[in-house]
Amino acid sequence: MKGQIALGLLALLALIGVLVVVGLGESNRMLEFTGAYDARQIETGASLFEQSCRPCHGPQGQGIGGVAPALNAPDQFDGSRLAKVGFSGTLPDYVRGVIAAGRPVPSAGTNYPQRMPTWGAEYGGPLRADQVDALVAFVLNWKDRALAGGGAATPAPTGPAVGADITLALPAGDAVRGKTLAEAVLGCAGCHVLAAVGPKWPAEGGEPGIGARAETRFQASGYTGKATSAEQYLFESTVLPNAYVVDGFQPNIMPQNLAERLSAQDTADLIAYMLSLR
Amino acid sequence: MAIFRLNIPVLDQIKQKGLRPALKDKWVDLVTRVTAGLSPNDVRGVLRDDAPGRPNPRLTPHAEGFWLHMKPTYYHRMVDGFYPTFRLGWLSTFFGVFEIVTGVLLMVYYTPSPLVAYENMLNLLGNVPFGQILRDLHRLAAELMVIVVVLHMLRTFITGSYKKPRQFTWATGVVLLGVTMVLSFSGYLLPWDQLSLWAVTIGASMVEAIPPEVVGRSVNLLVRGAPEFGANGLLRFYLLHVVALPLAGIVAFGVHYYKVIHHGHSLPPEAEKVGEDTAKRVPMDSRVYFMPQIMTRELWYVSGLLAILFGAAAFLYHAPALEPHANPLITPLHTTAPWYFLWVQGMLKIGDKVVWGLIVPGLLTGLLLVLPYIEVGPSRRYGDRRIGLSLAALFVAAMAMLSFMGTPNYAVSTSPDQEAVAELLPQTRPGPLRSAPWEDLAFGSYVATAWGAAPNATLQDLLHEFYNVLTNVQSADRTNVAGVMVIEDWQTDLKKVTLRVTWTNVANGSAGEFSQSVYLHRNSNYGEGA
Numbered sequence: 001m002k003g004q005i006a007l008g009l010l011a012l013l014a015l016i017g018v019l020v021v022v023g024l025g026e027s028n029r030m031l032e033f034t035g036a037y038d039a040r041q042i043e044t045g046a047s048l049f050e051q052s053c054r055p056c057h058g059p060q061g062q063g064i065g066g067v068a069p070a071l072n073a074p075d076q077f078d079g080s081r082l083a084k085v086g087f088s089g090t091l092p093d094y095v096r097g098v099i100a101a102g103r104p105v106p107s108a109g110t111n112y113p114q115r116m117p118t119w120g121a122e123y124g125g126p127l128r129a130d131q132v133d134a135l136v137a138f139v140l141n142w143k144d145r146a147l148a149g150g151g152a153a154t155p156a157p158t159g160p161a162v163g164a165d166i167t168l169a170l171p172a173g174d175a176v177r178g179k180t181l182a183e184a185v186l187g188c189a190g191c192h193v194l195a196a197v198g199p200k201w202p203a204e205g206g207e208p209g210i211g212a213r214a215e216t217r218f219q220a221s222g223y224t225g226k227a228t229s230a231e232q233y234l235f236e237s238t239v240l241p242n243a244y245v246v247d248g249f250q251p252n253i254m255p256q257n258l259a260e261r262l263s264a265q266d267t268a269d270l271i272a273y274m275l276s277l278r
Numbered sequence: 279m280a281i282f283r284l285n286i287p288v289l290d291q292i293k294q295k296g297l298r299p300a301l302k303d304k305w306v307d308l309v310t311r312v313t314a315g316l317s318p319n320d321v322r323g324v325l326r327d328d329a330p331g332r333p334n335p336r337l338t339p340h341a342e343g344f345w346l347h348m349k350p351t352y353y354h355r356m357v358d359g360f361y362p363t364f365r366l367g368w369l370s371t372f373f374g375v376f377e378i379v380t381g382v383l384l385m386v387y388y389t390p391s392p393l394v395a396y397e398n399m400l401n402l403l404g405n406v407p408f409g410q411i412l413r414d415l416h417r418l419a420a421e422l423m424v425i426v427v428v429l430h431m432l433r434t435f436i437t438g439s440y441k442k443p444r445q446f447t448w449a450t451g452v453v454l455l456g457v458t459m460v461l462s463f464s465g466y467l468l469p470w471d472q473l474s475l476w477a478v479t480i481g482a483s484m485v486e487a488i489p490p491e492v493v494g495r496s497v498n499l500l501v502r503g504a505p506e507f508g509a510n511g512l513l514r515f516y517l518l519h520v521v522a523l524p525l526a527g528i529v530a531f532g533v534h535y536y537k538v539i540h541h542g543h544s545l546p547p548e549a550e551k552v553g554e555d556t557a558k559r560v561p562m563d564s565r566v567y568f569m570p571q572i573m574t575r576e577l578w579y580v581s582g583l584l585a586i587l588f589g590a591a592a593f594l595y596h597a598p599a600l601e602p603h604a605n606p607l608i609t610p611l612h613t614t615a616p617w618y619f620l621w622v623q624g625m626l627k628i629g630d631k632v633v634w635g636l637i638v639p640g641l642l643t644g645l646l647l648v649l650p651y652i653e654v655g656p657s658r659r660y661g662d663r664r665i666g667l668s669l670a671a672l673f674v675a676a677m678a679m680l681s682f683m684g685t686p687n688y689a690v691s692t693s694p695d696q697e698a699v700a701e702l703l704p705q706t707r708p709g710p711l712r713s714a715p716w717e718d719l720a721f722g723s724y725v726a727t728a729w730g731a732a733p734n735a736t737l738q739d740l741l742h743e744f745y746n747v748l749t750n751v752q753s754a755d756r757t758n759v760a761g762v763m764v765i766e767d768w769q770t771d772l773k774k775v776t777l778r779v780t781w782t783n784v785a786n787g788s789a790g791e792f793s794q795s796v797y798l799h800r801n802s803n804y805g806e807g808a
Contacts, residue, residue: 001327001574008578011585018588019408026407032803033404039799042772044602046797060768130396130603144770 038137041130045138048131052119061142068112072142074149096136100125111161111263113181162267164259166227166235171265173272181270188270191253198254199246201277209277210234222247234271238262314343324570336569350539352565353572354557357543362437366430367538368576370458372583373423374531377461378524380416388468390516392509395470396603403600410596415587417597420462424618427458435670438658439544443555445650447537450530452647457527459618464519466616467512473706475507475604476613478515480623482507484639487631506606547658599708599804610705611696612686620684621677627689695779695792698747698761702740702777703796708804710740711775716800719765719773726761737763744777751779756790758782771800 049061056068063070075081077091087094100120106112119125120132127135162168182188191197192210203209214230217223225243227233236243239262241254262270291300309318315338316324323330330336339346357363387402387409389395402409431451434440440448467478485501488494503510542557550556566572615623625634645652653666660667682688702711718736726748729741744761751759759781768774778793 001570004574004578005325008574008581011578011581015581015585015588018585018592022408022411022588022592029410030404030407033410035801036803037400037404039771039801039803042769042799043797043802046768046772046774047795050795128603129393138769141769141772 041134041137042141044131045134045136045141048127048135049138052127053135056114061139066112067114068116071139072146074146077143077146092136092140095139096132099127099135099139100129100132113266161260162239162262162264164239166232166239168235168264170231170235170268170271173268173270175269175272175276178269178271178273181266182273198249201274203278211275212278214275217246230275231271234274235267238267238270314339314346315341324573327570330567334567336567340568346568348535348539349568349572350542351569352560352567353543354545354560355564355566356545356549357557358566358572362433362439362546363543364429364433365579366426366433368579369426369583370423370430370454371531371535372580373419373426374458374527376419376587377416377423380412380419381520381524383412384416385520390468390513392470392512392604395468395512396600399469399471399600411588411591414591414595414597416465418591418595419587420465424458424462427455428618431455432670432674436660436667437544438547438663440650441656441658442650442654444537444541444544447534447541448650449647450534450537452643453530454527454534456643457523457530461519461523461527463616463619464515464523467507467515468519469600470512470604471601472604472608472610473598473601475606476610477616479507480613480615481619484622484631484635487635489632507604508606544658547660550658552657552659552662601706611692611700612690612704612706614685614706617681620682621680622684624680624683624688627683693792694751694753695781695790698744698751698779699777699792699794701747702744703794710743711777711796712798712802712804714740716773716798719775719798721765721767721773724763724765726763748779751781755784756781757784768797773798 049057050059053061056064057071058064058068061071063073070076073081075084079091082088082091082094089097098116100118101123102118102125103116106115117125119127119135121128162170183193188201192199192201199210199213200207201210203212207213211230214233218225218227218230218233223244225233225236225240227236237254239259241256241258242251245251288300288304291303294300295303306317309321310316313321316335320335322328324336337351340349340351341347384402387406388398402413406412434448434451463478463481466481467474482498482501486494486498488497499505501511501514502508503514541555542560544555544557614620622635622639625638628634655663655666657663701709703709714736718734720733720737722733724732724737724741726741726745729738729745732738732741741763744763748759748761759779762776762778762780764774764776764778766774766776774795774797776793776795778791780789780791782788783790
């Protein structure tokens, strides 16, 4: 029995010894765990980027001209991009906010036709908070290489917005590019080709296409706009949709902000495409 | 008239007897009250193992106090040895109490919500001093408790201790076995990582099979709180784990232990005549008193076990590393149920989900529960129970076999190309590629067949392993199997490693391909237990 009491006390001492050894190593262990977790966040972020971000921002975040800006560019990390868009918080907050909430309106000075989607679950997107954090960790990990000149800033796509002056002289239009804009980028086809939310563009039955209709429409009685040619009429209908609303349709359904979103070239291409539909 | 009156009799006694005798009397009184009947002299006698006085004062705490009231005052010398109990019932109780204490400490850092549960785990492991060892201890003791409880049941069967009059003790023991296993199982879900979600999903998918369909669906809804695990399911399992099951366990334990003491610990089978039960009548010369022998030993066991558990959790055993956040959309390859339910997973591979997942396990549990009421052979002696003991051995062997069949090593049909990649990049543990030294992953493209030409030993080993598993992809349908490993520089301290398996389909000559990429950071430290 004395032996048992001695063993019991020894075991208690050993237990205290173990706790002391563990306790001495705890701050290092916690630091290591946090470090390893941060590193794994970057790994997780890399695979999320591959699935969700790569299509627009490029496989290495170098951006794709006309689609989405570079993320590994120096201006992202030296503060100039934040200054340009007028964000006064920190870079991680900025990146986190943009990923989580998306960009329903374009940033100042940019004119990308597609908007950054909402990713954070708290804003209705598909990613959990820790996944957004992982993406932020991955994007911020470009810092060293970006500042060393690794990536280059991708210019915003196509110059300044066209504005709402329909007498502006437009450059020569490319109907093929206009078709791409209408169907893939701007989504015009959704209402003007596939459904009858807006006047149908292609010819259908006895009704001619939008190109043919435009040539007579601006001279028709009841026309309330200021266009003096088919091109101007289509220009006006695009950037000032309420100047004249075709019979049988409601005002304010057509997006009102195309004057700020489209470049002169985009507008010319769109008009060229519409005129080709006869 | 005084406004208030103090009653401090010790002051009067000091006045009467003098300071020292009065304080001494007070001390004796205090010790006797705290120990429920032992004076300081008696305590000293217990510690020195002196012969007790007559009447034995060491019996008073059993009669007067609550805690010792539950313990017998003496045991039979024949059940005091290591055989026949192996201390397994005592160990189960020890682990149960240990789990409650560590569990309550863990609850301090945990919130049962999918939004924060995983973050809580990160906080526990990365920001709470002694957080990791706390989790390791809770997990280690849980695994040991399942083992000890199962062994306890086996021992009770082997020594025939379930026989009359202890049938009901056995039945409550089966309830406790169930409570232990479901407690352990429900705790799996709480960290809310991929392992949690999928191990528990596999276990819980059984209830969905209950026929008819409307019942299965409803029970599934009750268990998971939704068609799939989510916020409600996590909350339900948490409440089961921390409230309902511990409560059920404590109640069942109360009945179980009461019955054990009521009937006395059964003597070794060969000690009694067949049909006799003399455990309750312990002759004077065979008594081992709780105080001091048993008490001293149990206290030393407690401190010794604590030292072993803490030592093991500090230096040997770590709870499984936290996997990525639970994701209902991604099922990891090779997910299994917890090891003590692998036998059910094994049975499910035999055939129908209803028969093998519900009816057979249900029948087995029911059989276990009523076993002592059905098997009523009077003899507890080993020689008279050859059939029963052989059947038990067969049962254990069958469970081991079924458990093996539950692992991914048996009859899991996945495509060999995915298996080949999973050999290096498993989805349920870090595996060789993630654990390899980061610096050794030199940039480049390496062909598995030319594994000997890789620039360093780490890459050679990895490619050789890859090459070896690629031979499984080769089959009558697939020829020209080749494997490539591509290592790219992706970011600062980040490499992208792609494993690609290609082959030619014999049937139509078309090319097949499977590839998987992983990103590896310099500091991600998969080799460690963290």
